Amino acid sequence: MSATLSLAAVLAESARKYPRKIAVVDGEQRVTYETLWREALTCAASLRERGVRPGDRVAVQIPNVVDFPRVYFGALALGAVVVPVHLLLTADEVAYTLRDSDARLLICHPSQAVTGQAAAELAGVPVIAPADLLGAEPLPTYASRAPEDAAVVLYTSGTTGEPKGAVLTHLNLVMNTVVNVFDANDARSSDVVLGCLPLFHTFGQTVGMNGTFRLGATLVMLARFTGDAALDVMVRENVTVFHGVPTMYVALLAAAEGRAQLPQLRLCISGGAALPLAVLEKFNAAFGTNIFEGYGLSETSPTATTNQPHFGTRAGTVGHAIWGVEVEIARPEIEERVELLPAGTLGEIVIRGHNVFAGYLNRPDDTAQAVVDGWFRSGDLGTKDADGFITIVDRKKDLVIRGGFNVYPREVEEAVARHPAVMQVAVIGVPDSVHGEEICAVVVRDPAVPLSEDELIEWSKERLGRHKYPRRVHFVEELPLGPSHKVLKRELRRSFS
Template sequence: MSNAKPWIANYPPETAPSLEYPRVPLTHFLEQSAAEFPDRPALYFMGRRITYRELLAMSYQFANALIKRGVKKGDRVAVMLPNTPQAVICYYGTLMAGGTVVMTNPLYTERELIHQLNDSGAETIITLDLLYSRVAAVKASTPLKRLIVTSVGDFLPFFKKILYPLVQKKQGDHPQITYGGDVEPFLSVLKESATNPVRPEVDPEKDIALLQYTGGTTGLAKGVMLTHRNLVANTLQCQAVMYKFVRGRERILAALPLFHVYGMTTVMNKGISIAAEIILVPKFNAKQILKLIDKTKPTLFPGAPTMYIGLINHPDLPKYDLSSITACVSGSAPLPVEVQRRFEELTGGRLVEGYGLTEASPVTHSNPIWGKRVNGSIGLPWPDTDCRIVDPATGEELPQGEIGELAVKGPQVMLGYWNRPEDTAAVLRDGWLLTGDMGYMDAAGYFYIVDRKKDMIIAGGYNIYPREVEEVLFEHPAVQEAAVIGVPDPYRGETVKAFIVLKEGAQVSEEELENHCRKRLAAYKIPRLYEFRKELPKTMVGKVLRRQLQEEEKKRSADQDQVKTS
């Protein structure tokens, strides 16, 4: 059954089912693009352009600077930056020095930072002046020895650079940093270093390019070990699926954070591998994104559903031209069909849903952008990616159409979790990665995710998948966003609760939503409780944190119980 790979018959003729993966480090793509297109812009940042020649030279400088400061092969280097040129330079520079990049979320609290830095053993961190006090506060509790500090102003165009300190002052963001010893300014570290090429000996299959932390919503985050080969493979798989993109001609909007593996692969690594211009967006703001698309004309816009929802519902939308966008791949959360339809109407481009997880570098599936796509499906497995649906209890492969846990195998699957052999053994079996997502495959080889194993609601013995209920709520014209969770119910075990964000100016009663759902869902799936909110809690990539909503519910019911007993 899994040997039959029915999905291959549905690949567009331009996408080969199996690819060649050269034995090269990930930095090979940057060197190749700089050799072929030295004068083409690699990065666009707030009006400033940096060419491939300049980006490669600065990455070499940063690599030389790290080596001079004692960074050896395999040492972990933490990069805690928003989408700025420095993030790209430090990422490739660290790899060129033979180091392992530890991408660190700039929103991390001190507790999360201490855990990640201790777990990874990173002794060097590159961070923003605005985050300096948070990093300095944890330094004594971690292995950190070296802080390299940069500013958003470092790579601004001339006039903006002059104005930036004044803007900072006005906003009360004037960080006080005492340089010297183990705290150095990024620009001087770069300027004093040679641009000589640095090419460490790398075994792409064994050497870890990246430690990417994941699973923080379910306890302590684990470091996913991704090798050079994993990341090279996923970049080339991405190219094979997006076969219409032309080397040296594309522009990619980097609205997804590069410190998240989805943005890192589909924007940065993919972009650099085809010598695209990467339009860096440090912070997602719907109006600024509309202006930026209108001005810089990106052709590719990988994103998350919440980004597309924010744009299509923006009141100023008609003022801007979005027609340059030819393709978008949506990931990190289910894409509502209604959002897909509206976004395609507006741009004339294609928006398809894909799927991945950090442990797979991250992408394993997507709908063909220019081929047959199936609404509600995550699409077909990528080249060289094998998939099967297994019984979560026994691990037995299930027949087509039955719901079970999705397991994947391919060159993009991680080595394992850093220093966590038990956790690794729990999810990696004979090269198969158990994803923790429940889904099924249809006769044509298209896969469908019905939900996270742990998000499934069991009410009165019935399995209810939140995603299905959310899709129905999304179809109501007044609803902008919806999230569904299970809450304890003395009679049914669990019952369905929906959190709703309404479109601006829209109104709807619980009764209307109930009638809307009744026409489209079996009675046991209909939400019994509703809560209207201004916004939903989300991760940086726009994935709704159902876990947080569940925690809030637990706390609320505990408080109510306390009131009853007191």
């Protein structure tokens, strides 16, 4: 008999171990592990009655509310494959996801009904509300799956062409969940975790939701993140663990000013994009805690590296590879093979191990370009020092070439972010007739601190090399953010080029 493994076991085992413990807080709702698992098995039975079979793909368009884990683990318990849908997509974009994934149906929360219904009609698939799945007799247990079977298909943002579905297996996601909570950081079953990262996104789903459930801890849902809303919920629910992307840490810092009471955070994890050192230092001082920065992608389940207590931490780095995963630096200009570089050399980050995805759905050519010699090519530039710490320099596609010199936006952002009037900054390259590209800083400034474009340029000139400092500065009210709260540099390039 072949081995079996299911991501559904993450919730099933905690329901067995902590049946009466609160698994999810969603507003006034308090749902125990026992109840959540029974409801997931009920959803599984209802999906089976509707003709869904193991291996079928089920699209899920649900915000950060308790319906998401009910449906997510219900589909997994049936042996189906979950296709989470970004909530900010248009109906046409959702329909593309439904068609490309060959989804059997769309489970759509009422808050998304207008877009979901239109998309389902375009794609020719049925649409169901989560509440409609709670009327059946629950299945007795979850379906067995092979470790290499698909569990989740995550669609990439599509910055370089059509979005692609990254196929993640049960082995990928179970291992990433277990290693994250039991090896990579000091997580505890007594923790209360804020679930503000979108659950349709890999960070919020694996590190946040699945990690919390594997521990038997409590997940506090926040459907719409703002700094003030997050602080209010964290104080009210005694949250001890926060997972976020850099823009969320910036928002929390702004919201914390003048507050008499702040949450007592024990553990903070940052990922999704590089965290400016200035933000890390200010947050540590304001909240009296440390941020452990990590790194990963949808294709790596997501975590590949993180600062880990047993290796020591190093600010400005994303730490070491997690257990069972190798992370190295390769020559970025060689695409047909992976040629590793020595310590301290700048190159492309490559990853191999239990976390690397099974490939892009129905796209063998794209998969062959992404996985070379067994290594996943991340498209990110970085270094690995003699002690094994990985530092992210930038995305290859974000590199700015000014007058023949390579300029890495993150380095410029780190310097500009230290100006006392700068709240957020994103650096891009814009076309220039003389230098090919020019350095442009798009800045959200503190309205209480006077600052002009010329003043910021002169300030930066004193702190950066002559080819690096921004010659152009644009002040904006806010930076454009994607569904996972990452800054959309492609939008900035369109606006200011």
